[in-house]
Amino acid sequence: MHIDQASEAELKEQLNDLYEQYEQLAERKLGLDLTRGKPGAEQVALSNALDGILGGDYRAADGTDVRNYGGLDGLAEARELFGALLGVAPEETLVGGNSSLTLMYQVIDFAMNEGLRGEDTAWALNDQVKFLCPVPGYDRHFSICEYMHIEMLPVPMLDSGPDMDRVEELVRNDPDIKGIWCVPRFSNPSGCVYSDDTVERLAKLPQLAGEHFIVMWDNAYAVHSLYDDAPALASIADYCRAHDTLDHVFQFGSTSKVTFAGGGVAFVGSSERNLSTLKAHLAFQTIGPDKVNQLRHVRFLPDRAAIEAHMARHAALIRPRFEAVLDTLERELAGTGMGHWTAPRGGYFISFDTRPGLAREVVDLAGNIGVKLTPAGATHPYGRDEADTNIRLAPTFPSSEEVQASIDAFVVCVKLATVKQALAAG
Amino acid sequence: MHIDQASEAELKEQLNDLYEQYEQLAERKLGLDLTRGKPGAEQVALSNALDGILGGDYRAADGTDVRNYGGLDGLAEARELFGALLGVAPEETLVGGNSSLTLMYQVIDFAMNEGLRGEDTAWALNDQVKFLCPVPGYDRHFSICEYMHIEMLPVPMLDSGPDMDRVEELVRNDPDIKGIWCVPRFSNPSGCVYSDDTVERLAKLPQLAGEHFIVMWDNAYAVHSLYDDAPALASIADYCRAHDTLDHVFQFGSTSKVTFAGGGVAFVGSSERNLSTLKAHLAFQTIGPDKVNQLRHVRFLPDRAAIEAHMARHAALIRPRFEAVLDTLERELAGTGMGHWTAPRGGYFISFDTRPGLAREVVDLAGNIGVKLTPAGATHPYGRDEADTNIRLAPTFPSSEEVQASIDAFVVCVKLATVKQALAAG
Numbered sequence: 001m002h003i004d005q006a007s008e009a010e011l012k013e014q015l016n017d018l019y020e021q022y023e024q025l026a027e028r029k030l031g032l033d034l035t036r037g038k039p040g041a042e043q044v045a046l047s048n049a050l051d052g053i054l055g056g057d058y059r060a061a062d063g064t065d066v067r068n069y070g071g072l073d074g075l076a077e078a079r080e081l082f083g084a085l086l087g088v089a090p091e092e093t094l095v096g097g098n099s100s101l102t103l104m105y106q107v108i109d110f111a112m113n114e115g116l117r118g119e120d121t122a123w124a125l126n127d128q129v130k131f132l133c134p135v136p137g138y139d140r141h142f143s144i145c146e147y148m149h150i151e152m153l154p155v156p157m158l159d160s161g162p163d164m165d166r167v168e169e170l171v172r173n174d175p176d177i178k179g180i181w182c183v184p185r186f187s188n189p190s191g192c193v194y195s196d197d198t199v200e201r202l203a204k205l206p207q208l209a210g211e212h213f214i215v216m217w218d219n220a221y222a223v224h225s226l227y228d229d230a231p232a233l234a235s236i237a238d239y240c241r242a243h244d245t246l247d248h249v250f251q252f253g254s255t256s257k258v259t260f261a262g263g264g265v266a267f268v269g270s271s272e273r274n275l276s277t278l279k280a281h282l283a284f285q286t287i288g289p290d291k292v293n294q295l296r297h298v299r300f301l302p303d304r305a306a307i308e309a310h311m312a313r314h315a316a317l318i319r320p321r322f323e324a325v326l327d328t329l330e331r332e333l334a335g336t337g338m339g340h341w342t343a344p345r346g347g348y349f350i351s352f353d354t355r356p357g358l359a360r361e362v363v364d365l366a367g368n369i370g371v372k373l374t375p376a377g378a379t380h381p382y383g384r385d386e387a388d389t390n391i392r393l394a395p396t397f398p399s400s401e402e403v404q405a406s407i408d409a410f411v412v413c414v415k416l417a418t419v420k421q422a423l424a425a426g
Numbered sequence: 427m428h429i430d431q432a433s434e435a436e437l438k439e440q441l442n443d444l445y446e447q448y449e450q451l452a453e454r455k456l457g458l459d460l461t462r463g464k465p466g467a468e469q470v471a472l473s474n475a476l477d478g479i480l481g482g483d484y485r486a487a488d489g490t491d492v493r494n495y496g497g498l499d500g501l502a503e504a505r506e507l508f509g510a511l512l513g514v515a516p517e518e519t520l521v522g523g524n525s526s527l528t529l530m531y532q533v534i535d536f537a538m539n540e541g542l543r544g545e546d547t548a549w550a551l552n553d554q555v556k557f558l559c560p561v562p563g564y565d566r567h568f569s570i571c572e573y574m575h576i577e578m579l580p581v582p583m584l585d586s587g588p589d590m591d592r593v594e595e596l597v598r599n600d601p602d603i604k605g606i607w608c609v610p611r612f613s614n615p616s617g618c619v620y621s622d623d624t625v626e627r628l629a630k631l632p633q634l635a636g637e638h639f640i641v642m643w644d645n646a647y648a649v650h651s652l653y654d655d656a657p658a659l660a661s662i663a664d665y666c667r668a669h670d671t672l673d674h675v676f677q678f679g680s681t682s683k684v685t686f687a688g689g690g691v692a693f694v695g696s697s698e699r700n701l702s703t704l705k706a707h708l709a710f711q712t713i714g715p716d717k718v719n720q721l722r723h724v725r726f727l728p729d730r731a732a733i734e735a736h737m738a739r740h741a742a743l744i745r746p747r748f749e750a751v752l753d754t755l756e757r758e759l760a761g762t763g764m765g766h767w768t769a770p771r772g773g774y775f776i777s778f779d780t781r782p783g784l785a786r787e788v789v790d791l792a793g794n795i796g797v798k799l800t801p802a803g804a805t806h807p808y809g810r811d812e813a814d815t816n817i818r819l820a821p822t823f824p825s826s827e828e829v830q831a832s833i834d835a836f837v838v839c840v841k842l843a844t845v846k847q848a849l850a851a852g
Contacts, residue, residue, distance in 0.1 A: 036495075044484075044493035051718070052478025058470075067470035067686040069462075097523050098716045105711035113539075140713075147710040260493040263718030284573040285531035287566075290524045292477070292689030293719065 002337045003422055011423050018416040022369065025409050030370035032406040037188070037348040038397040039261055042317050046310065047259040053299045058292065066291035072279050078265065078294040084304065085222055086251045086269035087235035093269045094278065096289045100254040100266035104216060105144055107250050107268070110281045111178070111214065112148050116274065121212055123178050132170060132180040134162040136351055136379030136390045138188040141181040141218070145381070152381035153177070157187065161194030164201045171209035179214045180205070185233040186221035189351040189379055189392035191344020193231040203239030206248035217251040221347040223311045224257060226319045230345035237269070246271040255297060257348065258310065265297045315346075321395040321403045325350055328404070332411040338418040341393075350393040351379070358417045359388045365413040371406050428763045429848055437849050444842040448795065451835050456796035458832040463614070463774040464823040465687055468743050472736065473685040479725045484718065492717035498705050504691065504720040510730065511648055512677045512695035513661035519695045520704065522715045526680040526692035530642060531570055533676050533694070536707045537604070537640065538574050542700065547638055549604050558596060558606040560588040562777055562805030562816045564614040567607040567644070571807070578807035579603070583613065587620030590627045597635035605640045606631070611659040612647035615777040615805055615818035617770020619657040629665030632674035643677040647773040649737050650683060652745045656771035663695070672697040681723060683774065684736065691723045741772075747821040747829045751776055754830070758837040764844040767819075776819040777805070784843045785814045791839040797832050 006014070058067050061077050073079060074095025083093030096103055112129065115122035123129045131145050135154040145152050153170060156163045161184065171177050182202065184194040194202070206213045217236055240246040247270075255264035268278070301307045326343050329352070333339055341352040354362055359376035366373050374392040377383035393410070395403045432440070484493050487503050499505060500521025509519030522529055538555065541548035549555045557571050561580040571578050579596060582589045587610065597603050608628065610620040620628070632639045643662055666672040673696075681690035694704070727733045752769050755778070759765055767778040780788055785802035792799050800818040803809040819836075821829045 038495050041491060041494075044491065047493070048482050048484070051480045051482075051484075051722070054477045056474055056477075058474070058477075065467060065470065067473070067689060068467075069464050069682075069687040071688070099712045102712045143710050256495075260718055261495040262497070262714055263493060263716045284569055286525045286528045288525075288688055290689045290716065290719065292686055293716065296477070 002335060003418060004337055006422070008423065008426075011419050014415070015419045015423060018412060018419060021412045022365070022416055025412060026369045030405060030409060032370060032402050032409070033372040033398060034393050034395060034403070034406045034410070035372050035374045036397050037394045039257055039314070040317065040397050040399070043314055043396070044260055046313050047300065050259060050296050050300050053296050054292070058295070060291070060295055064291070066295045069287050071288045071291055072282060072286070073275075074267070074289055075291050075294040075298065077298045078267075081298055081301070081303070082253060082265070082267040083269055085253055085307075086219065086267070087237040088251065088269040091272050092237075092246075092275065093267055094275050095265060095267045095294055097266060098254075098256070098262065098264055098290075098293075100218070100220065100252045100256070100268075101140055103266055103268045104141070104218065104250075104252055106282065107214075107216070107278065108144055108148055108150075108179075110278065111212075112150075114281055116214075116277050117212070123212065126176060128176045130174065130177045132162070132167060132177060133381045134181065134187075135381070135385075136189050136392065137181060138183060138218070139378045141216070142381045150178075151176075154381055157190050157192065159192050161187070161192060161198035162202075164198055167205065168201070168208055171205060171213065175210055177209060178212055179216055181216050181218065183218050183220060184236070185219060186224055186344055186347025188220065188347065189349035191342045191347045191349060191351065193233055193345070196234040199234040199236050200239045203236050203245055203249065204243045206245045207243065213248060215249045217249055219251055219253050220257070222253055223307055224314070224348070225311065225346040226315050226322060227345050247273055250274065255301075257314075258307065259297060259300065263293065265294050318396045320400055321398075322350065324400060324404045325393060325395050325407045328407045328411060333414065336415075339414055348394060348396055350395065352391045352393055353389040354391065354414060355418055355421065356387045356389055358414075358421060359385060359391050361417045362391060362410075362413045365417060366410055369409060369413075371409045371413075373410070428761060429844060430763055432848070434849065434852075437845050440841070441845045441849060444838060444845060447838045448791070448842055451838060452795045454796075456831060456835060458796060458828050458835070459798040459824060460819050460821060460829075460832045460836070461798050461800045462823050463820045465683055465740070466743065466823050466825070469740055469822070470686055472739050473726065476685060476689075476722050476726050479722050480718070484721070486717070486721055490717070492721045495713050497714045497717055498708060498712070499701075500693070500715055501717050501720040501724065503724045504693075507724055507727070507729065508679060508691070508693040509695055511679055511733075512645065512693070513663040514677070514695040517698050518663075518672075518701065519693055520701050521691060521693045521720055523692060524680075524682070524688065524690055524716075524719070526644070526646065526678045526682070526694075527566055529692055529694045530567070530644065530676075530678055532708065533640075533642070533704065534570055534574055534576075534605075536704065537638075538576075540707055542640075542703050543638070549638065552602060554602045556600065556603045558588070558593060558603060559807045560607065560613075561807070561811075562615050562818065563607060564609060564644070565804045567642070568807045576604075577602075580807055583616050583618065585618050587613070587618060587624035588628075590624055593631065594627070594634055597631060597639065601636055603635060604638055605642055607642050607644065609644050609646060610662070611645060612650055612770055612773025614646065614773065615775035617768045617773045617775060617777065619659055619771070622660040625660040625662050626665045629662050629671055629675065630669045632671045633669065639674060641675045643675055645677055645679045646683070648679050649733055650740070650774070651737065651772040652741050652748060653771050673699055676700065681727075683740075684733065685723060685726070689719065691720050744822045746826055747824075748776065750826060750830045751819060751821050751833045754833045754837060759840065762841075765840055774820060774822055776821065778817045778819055779815040780817065780840060781844055781847065782813045782815055784840075784847060785811060785817050787843045788817060788836075788839045791843060792836055795835060795839075797835045797839075799836070
């Protein structure tokens with residue numbers, strides 16, 4: 001039954017019933033955790049062969065001894081492999097350490113404090129610097145902005161990606177806006193894949209937004225399909241070439257959710273001009289990345305086909321967890337008006353929206369019975385989800401049984417909070 | 427014969443002879459390189475067992491799955507092992523990625539722009555920030571300062587380390603001085619080991635220099651003895667504890683010249699308070715270091731004894747190269763007044779001083795016959811060696827034969843430049 005059609009008596013009966021279920025859950029003293037976008041133990045084990053794969057052969061294809069110093073760009077074959085994933089040439093690719101977040105931080109840091117086109121282009125010379133943040137989004141993107149004193153302007157996410165009408169209107173009217181964060185495929189947390197039209201409009205955006213505007217294209221889930229029919233993402237690099245804006249787009253990726261979350265390889269793709277600037281800055285803080293680990297990765301996953309076969313093994317492990325969540329939500333909440341949610345074809349998250357004003361309460365209710373959820377608000381800049389509706393669900397790390405138990409408990413919390421609210425509203 | 431005792435006729439005869447030798451060298455079309463403080467191929471091969479050492483066991487002692495995310499501090503057993511090398515507790519140690527230079531950059535960056543004791547302590551709030559740079563020293567330290575617009579004040583290196591009378595006088599009279607760079611054991615490039623008295627005076631220096639002064643203690647060659655009788659380095663951490671200055675000292679180290687130069691593990695030791703501040707900043711740019719590689723290192727070199735046995739194998743490889751250089755310098759130049767040099771008991775470098783005004787010319791002469799030397803001036807801030815005397819020799823990377831050929835040619839260049847100068851002076 002839809003909650004709006006329930007009588008007060010029916011709501012009261014439901015409430016009693018839900019309190020009872022909630023108490024039973026409390027007695028089970030659950031210790032569950034749906035907060036983390038982490039691969040599970042079986043997933044990381046898929047890459048156990050990485051350690052030892054070199055078999056004593058530490059020479060790259062061009063003869064480079066990967067054990068020794070040097071090579072700020074990363075290994076030639078790693079640049080070729082990961083550049084291809086981003087749709088850019090090896091010369092347009094820099095392969096770094098284990099963290100794409102670090103590469104993103106560095107790009108923003110250098111653009112802010114040193115200037116991507118020389119000292120007089122440093123954003124910090126302006127009184128204000130603003131970034132567009134599609135919401136819901138990724139809290140670590142927001143944290144970088146907050147740390148750098150960049151003002152964040154939320155823009156709504158649609159099924160096709162950021163609301164481009166709004167984005168274009170904003171940048172047209174505010175020259176302080178210097179960038180936008182994007183997770184274009186299987187977005188964190190909605191799971192949407194940006195439409196071709198959205199990708200092209202983002203590639204053209206610098207023409208509206210001005211000379212020092214950049215698109216931060218965090219393609220963290222580029223190859224992370226759950227189903228063979230998962231939507232493809234258009235190549236922003238191709239659109240950039242067509243519109244002469246490659247200087248304004250930084251693409252990021254990593255193998256954190258391909259091989260080892262903590263011991264993978266991260267990469268950035270952009271114009272050769274941008275990479276040359278980036279390297280000039282990077283040279284002050286490092287002699288070069290860990291090329292041994294880069295060589296391991298290239299040997300383990302030599303080409304696109306190997307990566308896709310490997311990702312299919314990941315999908316087989318996590319698809320049942322996503323389906324457990326989605327089946328339960330569908331069975332328990334569809335048609336009730338108690339919430340709506342996304343059904344991603346890939347990535348690591350499901351985005352759930354409660355009725356307005358209930359996200360925080362649902363997260364608290366779940367926490368009180370031992371089911372940890374991502375804090376409400378975390379998907380919004382400054383932790384401010386004004387409508388208090390969005391909750392990010394991350395089903396990959398717990399076991400299938402734990403995922404099922406967590407989502408069962410979650411559903412009870414959603415219902416309880418919603419029925420309470422309905423009764424209070426009278 | 428000492429050059430000052432040679433008659434003009436004798437000098438002219440020597441000059442002719444030297445030109446002849448120089449021409450003969452030129453005809454050999456040498457392609458030699460003494461510039462790089464890099465381990466040789468045989469050295470890095472000593473650690474080939476690193477890859478594959480985990481044998482599928484990716485669990486740290488405390489059960490941590492090193493393949494997954496998390497742990498900004500680094501692995502517990504890595505903190506214990508490398509902390510002990512620095513003379514600090516595991517809680518006073520952070521183990522990071524493959525580059526100690528990165529850790530140094532981050533400490534300076536955060537102290538400059540964010541403040542180690544809160545926003546109002548950021549050095550950047552001052553009109554001027556200055557650092558003491560013992561010379562000759564390491565060019566990458568100087569580069570960080572230059573990048574950060576930190577004014578560098580050179581102070582002379584003695585056999586006992588920096589000239590502490592001068593250092594104390596400078597910090598007493600100039601509150602803009604916020605730090606000092608130190609390579610305390612087998613200093614780059616002189617190879618000297620700081621005396622106990624120098625280490626204690628450096629540990630006490632913050633008491634003279636003020637609240638926001640830090641000692642950057644780059645102990646890059648902590649375990650890099652060439653001989654069993656190599657001088658030990660006093661523990662600065664012990665002195666800091668005695669004088670309550672641990673908040674003012676950051677110690678750095680890495681396995682770059684222990685295992686793989688490009689694929690090792692770097693670490694920083696300081697007070698828990700400092701590390702806590704550092705982590706608060708670091709959290710914005712990374713989720714954590716590559717713990718897989720840390721575990722490899724701890725398995726490969728589980729304790730101090732294993733590290734020392736391993737370093738003895740390095741010493742056996744590079745000692746003959748150092749001895750080839752030193753024996754040749756001794757045989758050819760001792761007593762001639764044409765230069766003086768250090769005879770380090772460890773580390774990666776030999777520091778050579780020509781007569782004033784000749785370093786650049788010697789480097790050019792050598793370069794013109796295919797013997798590449800570190801550019802003259804590189805061992806001084808801003809590349810300014812006012813006396814133009816210092817040349818850094820790095821004998822580890824080339825083969826023994828190449829080292830011998832290089833130093834033979836070097837000696838001819840030194841003699842040629844010196845005799846020419848003596849004749850010109852009349």
